[in-house]
Amino acid sequence: MSSSDTLIPPARRGRPKSRPEVERRTQAARSEDMQRRILDAAAKVMSSHGYAGFRTAEVSRVAGISRGAQLHHFPTKDQLIVATLAHVYDQALAVSRQRAAAVDPARDILDLLIEDAREFFFSRHFLVAVDIVLSTATEPSVREQVLDIARGARLPVEQAWGQALAAAGIPADLAPGLLSIMLGVVRGLALRKLWDNDPKRDDQQFAMLRDMARAYIAAQGKSRGPKRG
Amino acid sequence: MSSSDTLIPPARRGRPKSRPEVERRTQAARSEDMQRRILDAAAKVMSSHGYAGFRTAEVSRVAGISRGAQLHHFPTKDQLIVATLAHVYDQALAVSRQRAAAVDPARDILDLLIEDAREFFFSRHFLVAVDIVLSTATEPSVREQVLDIARGARLPVEQAWGQALAAAGIPADLAPGLLSIMLGVVRGLALRKLWDNDPKRDDQQFAMLRDMARAYIAAQGKSRGPKRG
Incomplete structure (x- = not known):
């Protein structure tokens, strides 16, 4: 939907070759701007009202x-709806990739991973995606598109964090499993929030999760021998 | 909704005192039977079609x-819908309580906990409950009833497993946090199943989760001193 190219305003795109070329580009850029404006408004509406309460008329109103x-x-x-989810998942992917690529060495990599996952799974957009997938169980078309969007945006995030864990010295044979369990906890506690919202308890649980993962990594290291004693 | 009393067929309820008493009981029992028949049918329909596809006409058809x-x-x-969820959550509560109260001492308590949680969170009924809560975000009445049902049925399950963990020797100060994280992972992987269904990988992840929890318990025990060496 959006390439990095389209994020550059037309005025900065270098010297125009000919007038029709400029007009084509300007029109394409305008069209992109308009689409982004609609999608940003739609994301707001989706965030407030969910899938069932999503009204396209409100989107035009919010977008002006x-x-x-x-x-x-x-x-x-x-x-x-599908374009809006693709838009917000794309944005989340870009942010997560950046975080995974530039981890603060003074902080525990596992804490950073949890923070990034928490921002994504605790967002309303993740819950809207779940809502759509569950609501459209018997209408395969939208459901499959939403699943594809989620897979397309989340798998690169998992890969980026997998690399970050490896770079931080987490053994390569443990990293994928650890990553999946840690993301699983964040996803699971995000869902629990619907029943019982307690951010302070979540903080404690995520600290405990990090300690569990650290204890496991240490125990695996010891059971392999060389680093023992 | 259902008391243990109503599960006893009227014929076995001891000697009748008087005819009107018998008739009242028989009628109440018939009414209970009919309700259970409707709710069992509704649970089947809900399981197949979810909240959005739930049609009351199909329930009468399935119930005959x-x-x-x-x-x-x-x-x-x-x-x-609310009565159906209460019915299936009640049944799940009874099963989980029984499992937590009669754990097989030959097996790892953490594996037993994970199995019980998996049966619940991986069931279609859990996803239907999530579906309703998300779909009815702007209609507080049904949503709140569903949240109350879930809380009423899940908190006793958590208490029962908390006691089982303590009885199995897991330190009392670690048990609640561990329990919540382990249930969180199962809930989170249940949701992942929508995107990427791989039961074999789930098996591996749950074994790893158990090992993480064991390593954490061991590390905590060591850091406290007395059992060291």
Whole structure:
């Protein structure tokens, strides 16, 4: 949907070759701007009202655009919903990748991983994605698109953190399993928040999770021999 | 909704005192039987179609009863849905309590806990409950009832397993946190199943989770001193 190229405003794109070329680019950039404006508004509406309460009319209102302009870019509600999720998952992917690539060496890598996962799984957008997948269990089309978006955005995040764990000295044979369990806890506690919201207890649990992972890594190191004693 | 009393068929309830008494009991028992029949059918429909696809007409069909009989017991769709969740959560609570109270001493208590949690969180009914809570974010009535059902059925399960962990020698100051993290992982991996269903990998992850918890318990024991060496 969005390439890095389209993030550059047309004015900075170097010297125009010819007038029609400029116009084509300007129009494409305008179209991209409009789409982003619609998607940012749709993300807000989705975040407040979830899937069931998502109204396309509210999106045009929040975006401050005409209904026609919105329908031109996203003719159906499902198209808009799918594009919105792709948009917010893309943004989350970019942020997570950046965090995994630039970890603060003064802090525990496991804490950093948990913080990043918490920001994603505790966001309303993750819950909206779950909502859509569960609500559309009998309508495969939207459901499959949402699953593809989530897979496409989350697998690179897991890879980036897998590399970060390895770079921080976590044994390569333990890293994938640890990563999956730690993400599993964050996902599971995000869901528990619906029943019983207690951020302070979550803090304690995440600290305990980090300690469990550290104890496991240490125990595995010892049972392998060379570093013993 | 159901007391243990109502599970005893009327014929075995001892000698009747008087005819009106018998008739009252028989009628109450019949009514209970009918309700249970409707709720068992509704649980099947809910399990297949989720919240969005839940049709009350299909429930009467599956239960093999008249629409009128169903409406007599559950006048609205929401009432039927709430009663169905209460029914399946009640059943799950009874099973989990029994498992926690009668653990096999030959097996690792943490494995038994994970198995019990897996049966619950990996069931379709748990996902339907999540579905309802997410879908009804802007309709507080049903949502709150579902949250109450879940809390009412899950807190006693957590208490029962907390006692079982303590009885198995897990230090009392670690048990609640461990329990919550372990349930968190199972809940989180249950959700992941929607994106990426791989039961064999789940088996490996749950074994690793048990080992992490064991390593943590051992490390905590050592750091406290007396058992060292």
